[in-house]
Amino acid sequence: MALKTDFAVSDNYNYLEGLGNYHQSEAFPGANSHVNNSPQKPPYGLKTERISGTSFTAPREQNLQTWMYRATPSLFHSEYVPYDDAHTPNPPTFLSPNSYMWPTFPTESGVDWVSSQKLLARNGDPAGKEGLAIWTFSITNAMRDNTAFSSIDGDCLIIPQSGGLDIQTEFGKLLVRQNEICVIPRGIRYRVALPNGPAHGFICELFQSHFQLPGLGIVGSTGLANQRDFQIPVAFFDGQLREDVAVANDTEWTLISRQAARLWTCTQDHTPFDVAAWHGTNYPFKYDLAKFCVLGNVLFDEHDPCLYTVLTAPAHREPGNAVVDFAIIPPRWMASEDTLWLPYYHRNTMNEFYAPIVNNQDGDYPFNQDRGKGFKPFGAGLNGGMVVHGATAEDLEKASTSDTSTPAKVMMDGITIFLLETEKPLYISDWAAEMAQQNFKAKEARPKSDSRL
Numbered sequence: 001m002a003l004k005t006d007f008a009v010s011d012n013y014n015y016l017e018g019l020g021n022y023h024q025s026e027a028f029p030g031a032n033s034h035v036n037n038s039p040q041k042p043p044y045g046l047k048t049e050r051i052s053g054t055s056f057t058a059p060r061e062q063n064l065q066t067w068m069y070r071a072t073p074s075l076f077h078s079e080y081v082p083y084d085d086a087h088t089p090n091p092p093t094f095l096s097p098n099s100y101m102w103p104t105f106p107t108e109s110g111v112d113w114v115s116s117q118k119l120l121a122r123n124g125d126p127a128g129k130e131g132l133a134i135w136t137f138s139i140t141n142a143m144r145d146n147t148a149f150s151s152i153d154g155d156c157l158i159i160p161q162s163g164g165l166d167i168q169t170e171f172g173k174l175l176v177r178q179n180e181i182c183v184i185p186r187g188i189r190y191r192v193a194l195p196n197g198p199a200h201g202f203i204c205e206l207f208q209s210h211f212q213l214p215g216l217g218i219v220g221s222t223g224l225a226n227q228r229d230f231q232i233p234v235a236f237f238d239g240q241l242r243e244d245v246a247v248a249n250d251t252e253w254t255l256i257s258r259q260a261a262r263l264w265t266c267t268q269d270h271t272p273f274d275v276a277a278w279h280g281t282n283y284p285f286k287y288d289l290a291k292f293c294v295l296g297n298v299l300f301d302e303h304d305p306c307l308y309t310v311l312t313a314p315a316h317r318e319p320g321n322a323v324v325d326f327a328i329i330p331p332r333w334m335a336s337e338d339t340l341w342l343p344y345y346h347r348n349t350m351n352e353f354y355a356p357i358v359n360n361q362d363g364d365y366p367f368n369q370d371r372g373k374g375f376k377p378f379g380a381g382l383n384g385g386m387v388v389h390g391a392t393a394e395d396l397e398k399a400s401t402s403d404t405s406t407p408a409k410v411m412m413d414g415i416t417i418f419l420l421e422t423e424k425p426l427y428i429s430d431w432a433a434e435m436a437q438q439n440f441k442a443k444e445a446r447p448k449s450d451s452r453l
């Protein structure tokens, strides 16, 4: 098996490489301002604009700031007005010590990136800059022409479960296919189209902190997700140079922004994708999950799932606490002695949200686009804090008696499981509570005094 995904759709965009580096990119030679960040007259008639992902005084290693050089400052737009409150979920209030499962999320047709997003669970408060939200998306249409979206609530980790996304951002373009993930920082405008049919997946919207690589400690200097495997878009200017002036393809654009889970909209008479050059540390990035360097046991015991952490968002509340850890359980070799090849039964202080990703890229594979007759991989589960979880009695019996004396490659069924481990209890949205099924039915578990019954 190749150490990268053999994607069904090839990616013809160019990228910079290395997460955490100070990057710079320009659509035209000389478009970046060199030495001085805010020159009196930037090249090609461009205007200087900055986007700050952290406070100016954040420690240098955590400081996220990017300078942009664009044709028209973002300042010039109409007043923001509420967009469509039908897409604004009620603040989630449902919480119980039960496990939840969503075997299959419904899919619709005629929906795009904005209209398809549904709030699944949330902790903290977006306006209080604390916690996170988990959204689902299931889209069949590109966003409307000349429309861009942004989240003012936080950085968004986008996890396609099936299908792919063609994402144009202010900093350039990214193709993000199943078995890849991407992060779009807070406030950055982007537009989502579809490279090859419908796409489903999940979004982890981070109200506090930022996604970063976990520390490796005694592991050493490499392993898990390696810095160089993260790809950052290159500047793309929606326009052209005319007599040394950058002229954008300006027309009427609609901007839609989410703040405190509510959608707002405004218009402007210029493209938001008129950034001819940028440099800094605050940028979108993507990553192929097949490049994850899995570490694990080579003698005995099942190690903690934090060993599979791709990205983390530290809480800075107490040592080791995370707003969220994003981890994957991918195909890998198992080799051990006198060890149960199953996760131990567990009550965790963290809250564990999990869902499958289809890593098999074959368009005829039954799990792609939910064509299978039985298991539909567009589902998820949640084990809240101190909620016990683990293998079924049947799996336990099988694992207790199986031959583990020879190494075996596991998770070869075309599925990678991802985990979002978050420090605070996840409140379930009304929509998600209605759909929780099997013996974990949230609706039935609601107290009778709950007015939403």
Ligand SMILES: [Fe+2]
Residues within 6 Å of the ligand: 346, 348, 352, 389
């Ligand atoms: Fe667990």
